[in-house]
Amino acid sequence: MDKIVSLCRRRGFVFPSSEIYGGLGSTYDYGHYGVLMKNHIRSRWLRAMVQERDDIVAIDSAVSDPLIDCRTCKLRFRADRLEDAQCGRKPSKRPGEFSECDLTEPRQFNLMFQTQVGAMEDASSTAYLRPETAQGIFINFKNVSQLARRKPPFGIAQIGKSFRNEITPGNFLFRVREFEQMEMEFFVPPDEAEKWYRYWIEQRFNWFVNLGVRESMLRVREHDEDERSHYSTATSDIEYLYPIGWQELEGIANRGDFDLTQHTRASGTKLEFVGQDGERFTPHVIEPAVSIERIFVAMLCDAYDEEVVGERERTVLRLHPLIAPVKAAVLPLIPRDEGITSRARELFEELRKRHTVEYDDSGQIGRRYRRQDEIGTPWAFTADEQTLEDETVTVRDRDSLAQERLPIADVASWLDAALERPWRSPKA
Ligand code: ATP
Numbered sequence: 560m561d562k563i564v565s566l567c568r569r570r571g572f573v574f575p576s577s578e579i580y581g582g583l584g585s586t587y588d589y590g591h592y593g594v595l596m597k598n599h600i601r602s603r604w605l606r607a608m609v610q611e612r613d614d615i616v617a618i619d620s621a622v623s624d625p626l627i628d629c630r631t632c633k634l635r636f637r638a639d640r641l642e643d644a645q646c647g648r649k650p651s652k653r654p655g656e657f658s659e660c661d662l663t664e665p666r667q668f669n670l671m672f673q674t675q676v677g678a679m680e681d682a683s684s685t686a687y688l689r690p691e692t693a694q695g696i697f698i699n700f701k702n703v704s705q706l707a708r709r710k711p712p713f714g715i716a717q718i719g720k721s722f723r724n725e726i727t728p729g730n731f732l733f734r735v736r737e738f739e740q741m742e743m744e745f746f747v748p749p750d751e752a753e754k755w756y757r758y759w760i761e762q763r764f765n766w767f768v769n770l771g772v773r774e775s776m777l778r779v780r781e782h783d784e785d786e787r788s789h790y791s792t793a794t795s796d797i798e799y800l801y802p803i804g805w806q807e808l809e810g811i812a813n814r815g816d817f818d819l820t821q822h823t824r825a826s827g828t829k830l831e832f833v834g835q836d837g838e839r840f841t842p843h844v845i846e847p848a849v850s851i852e853r854i855f856v857a858m859l860c861d862a863y864d865e866e867v868v869g870e871r872e873r874t875v876l877r878l879h880p881l882i883a884p885v886k887a888a889v890l891p892l893i894p895r896d897e898g899i900t901s902r903a904r905e906l907f908e909e910l911r912k913r914h915t916v917e918y919d920d921s922g923q924i925g926r927r928y929r930r931q932d933e934i935g936t937p938w939a940f941t942a943d944e945q946t947l948e949d950e951t952v953t954v955r956d957r958d959s960l961a962q963e964r965l966p967i968a969d970v971a972s973w974l975d976a977a978l979e980r981p982w983r984s985p986k987a
Pocket of ligand 1: 732807
């Protein structure tokens, strides 16, 4: 993990936050390459979850959570001050003392960041930053199912920041206090829940494999009964063998009808599916939930490699080309040669319209290749003297180091096709 952290810092993927003020523990800022890589992870998830399917729609809900402390009287109490609080029912008692009191779990509160909404600092203005994006999906169930005219099975997907006041953050980005979650709630007829639960475990596992994560480093672990949340009928983790051991990368839970039932009870709005023929039921929910941070760390760990090539050491990130921050570098072999640089520059201008590419004309060619290897750039196109004679450039492959010549005119379509090709890690 130390090597990954140091590479991330050195090459501007991730910095410790507020570094000039001594750093804010376990908080990180993303630099240029980190942002590009996160964007690729995000867009691949959206593509698999929304763009390539007809049964899932997207949503973006507020970050302050609608959670209520007591589901019966709908008042909100601070879990650490229950002793001083009064329940909303008469005669007044402390929260939890009436048999009807239905308090949400205190663990969530201790984990949540409290903030104030509006100008008044009384209890009614207290809000919490969401510890998961899921609730924003459930409370919009009615809107989406009516407006999008969906019949289960259908899903709602959301990407957004979640906040948890983790007691022991650490291991780089693995456990942080603010992270970006990608969650999808898939609403299904109750008797199909088990089938869809298995389906989503498989889909999500394959998503990682198809984005180049080595299968030998992934496993599915089903939770024991005592490990599961009280409302979940089944939960499986897709685990990755991080440098700290096998750990949860993504969770897939069969949440039953718990969430829709609870929100129906608390809000008074019926959250159920009503068909035209009068059919009605409360859908069950299958939830794949993951953070970009845990994927980011897993993909970097999986990609990191060191090797000696011709007595020279190189560090290389063997990232899937679709995840690599930069897709290709364009390099003029002799930076002082105006003919060569202008051809290279033209190629660069053409490619950058379609992909994130870099132009680099500083330093020896070997050093320029190694800089690109370190950030995981899969291909480098180099213009040299021959380019001026026959309008070709070399393409160098990051993993095999093989070089071949291509007509400049074909480079753009060659790159498009190369990005579409399946890719498996040579480390496997
Ligand atoms: P853990 O047991 O590791 O704390 P969890 O079971 O509480 O995780 P979930 O509530 O299932 O996690 O959250 C869903 C997903 O969100 C996790 O699989 C993980 O990818 C991500 N996640 C949760 N907490 C964090 C965190 N503090 N930092 C980064 N990602 C997180």
